[in-house]
Amino acid sequence: MSPSAPQRGQRPHAHRTHGVFAISVAAxxxxxxxxxxxxYERRGLLTPDRTSGGTRLYSQADIEVLHRIRDLLADGLNIAGIARVLELEAEVERLRARLAEADGNAAPGR
Structure with missing residues (x-):
């Protein structure tokens, strides 16, 4: 089994959202x-996991958000603009999931 493969009983994407990287590694x-x-955490752009001692742990999904933040900063957006873009992108993903679910539940032949 590869290191990135989910463990038995885990959701397939659970390994992407489980914090494993310390802040210095993520940076x-x-x-x-x-x-x-x-x-970025204080401004609500991402929420890394925390250990019981309060240490931040970043997931692969958090790393992807940080890459997106870096790209948007390079495009000239400020933090408020980046927050809005991330909100809109998340909404698009939610709507796509709902549409896919609705398409999957549609009666055959319609």
Whole structure:
């Protein structure tokens, strides 16, 4: 089994959303400063997991959000603009999932 494969009983995407990377590792992965990741969390752009001791743990999904934030910053958006883009992108994903579900539940022949 590969390291990224989900464990038995886990949802297939659970490994993507489980925090495993310390803040310094996450910052290195996306080539950002640690303090920037803390700012993005305070501004609600992402919510990493926390250990019982309060240490932030970033998931693969969090790393993807950080890459998206970096790209949007490079495009000239400010934090408020990035927050809005991320909200809209999440809404599009929710609507796509609902549409796919509705298409899957549609009666054959319609």
């Amino acid at each position: 290195d992965m996306v080539r950002m400063e640690v303090q920037n990741l803390r700012v």
